Amino acid sequence: MRYMMTYDLMETARNTNQWLGSTARAMASYPMFSAMPNPALNWMAAWGEVTERSFQRMAVKPDWGIRTFTCEDGKDHLVEIDTVVERPFGDLIHFKVAGREEQPRKVLLIAPMSGHYATLLRSTVKSLIVNCEVYVTDWHNARDIPVSAGKFDVEDYSLYLVDFMREMGPETHVVAVCQPVPLALAATAYLAEQDPKAQPSSLTLIGGPIDPDAAPTEVTDFGRRVTMGQLEETMIQQVGFKYPGVGRMVYPGLLQLTSFISMNGERHSQAFNDQIQRAAKGETSDHDSHNRFYDEYLAVMDMPAEFYLSTVERVFKNRDIARNEFTINGHKVDFGKITDVAVKTVEGANDDISAPGQCIAALDLCTGLDNSRKASHVEPGAGHYGIFAGRSWRNNIRPLVIEFMDANSRKPAPKRKAPRKTKAK
Template structure:
């Protein structure tokens, strides 16, 4: 029922937002920049803010057309290599003959599209042959496609790694750290030729018993039945995935924003000042961030509930109880895949120690093949985007890949 109410509200507000954007664009043409049109500039700024606050369910473009390698620009083409109803292995193919390390970026299925990792990919592109898991919005997946739970997520990681072929590497951002660790363990046990040579786990909830955050406390403070009753709903029949049970992306976004509501309010007040003051560079940066942040995707209910139960409530991975397709997952059997874990000093979603727990679980790896990096000054998103990712974290990822290649 809540999904229908949310969608009705979206349907009601869409024409209002379109009117605000259109009116603002027209009035902006009469702004001369002189003091006598200052009130008009204030009005157009307010209209733009009103018009840009809506949630969308459409994946934004990655937007990569070229990348600078050495002293020349190289064309980049997005090529789907393998697709299922739930996701696509997307290859950022570059027009070069130079062989580069093949890196699979596993994006989180946690309410945002894979394009949230645009900054991650941008830094990786010049020196690596980059692939990404481009997950599909669950409300666009018909019921006939079947279920999608933790096993199916791991299936996709393994299949995508096999599509990339031997000698690849994997980098998991946030939530997929657990299924990626399980996938690599399963591939190692079966001696799969496509087992990645290195695995980077970034700000992922391997052991959420360590320094619990508000996210962890929410999971521990409610039963799985509470989550299913209060946070899972049915996609309206007007959409392709009508009838599918999902955790609506809008709810996930609301939860994330509520954790830092003051920060978002300040950001929009600052955007109003940017627009009135004519600071186009800062205004454009704000638009780019919120265009991405407000684009949400629904999660299959099976995957969401299984993640809450096995990762956040019952801690299957650190307790040695995690299963994949009925078989116990054994991280200690990972013996040839270098491991790098990365954490943020100020991460309020995945606390210090939760990702580094993977180092102890991978006891079959020699000490020289695994390490943890604590990024000072970084929050959750700063681990995989922005200047700290580019200047301090990525060099360690590059070193790990080079050492394993």
């Protein structure tokens, strides 16, 4: 019961801070105070505005915000988000551009389940929707999943990927980002043995911990330093009475957010101080650079406890993937069985989460794959976020990934047309 009380205490603190911000904003904006010009009142209203929005967004899933797409015909076409496969812990969704011919490339974008929602890949989706049919794994917030739905660990996650790949078919190009990289590789190897005809055409692995020991970072050092007992005792809590998942053991999103912010505490503190100053001067808007970033960054989701703990134990501590000892439902997965899926790894030279060397280890594990079907790329000067959503992705990495897909497609490569300006809105 103490875990449930702790969970509710964190939610109470969030609610209280949101209320304090709202109250400060309302009081400082009271018309009577306009007769007494005082900079402190403007600052109080600005503090309230920033505080209320910051704590409110922590409990809200961001919207994808991809509503229309300008096609080659010069017209804006509606973008519909269709649910292709619906499951308790996550859905397979399709960004369908209404009225547009089906694109030759079918891409499965595997989003991480690591605190943030799949919407973290919004810009990645926008860049791929230009000439691809984009499907995304949309993971659910564990606090909203009833206990009756059962557990969800790394093996269950891998089996979800297997089912999604089967649903999409062998012409699919899989792109895994960050945390799911090792599990995407495991799901592909599982299919290579159990259902070879359902294997995807290509597998692009971006900035993931295939072998965490290949290049130590603060994340891998933490994984080695802490014991599983310590993690279970300090990180795992029980969902409170407010949500449908009451009683489910989770790694709370608010606790994860505390860890995220503490890694760059001074930078975040300065960013919020600057935003308060801008708000006091009337220089802020709903879609300014600060709000665009923090609306996504502060929106966090609870992670199933068994998924978090099994990730730390099996991927980081025991290195089951790196040692080719990973099992799914009692079946030992052999990465050497991957012989018909082209594999490409992408790393950022300045990635401090999955440092260069951790992801490229996947190519050595694929002993049955011909070298001509292996590829790797290290992006100079790119950090973790940049290799899948920043300038490095848009300008350098995305074209290489598209080229890799075309070179390893089970369908004829699409004819190239004269480039025209397209954009997602």
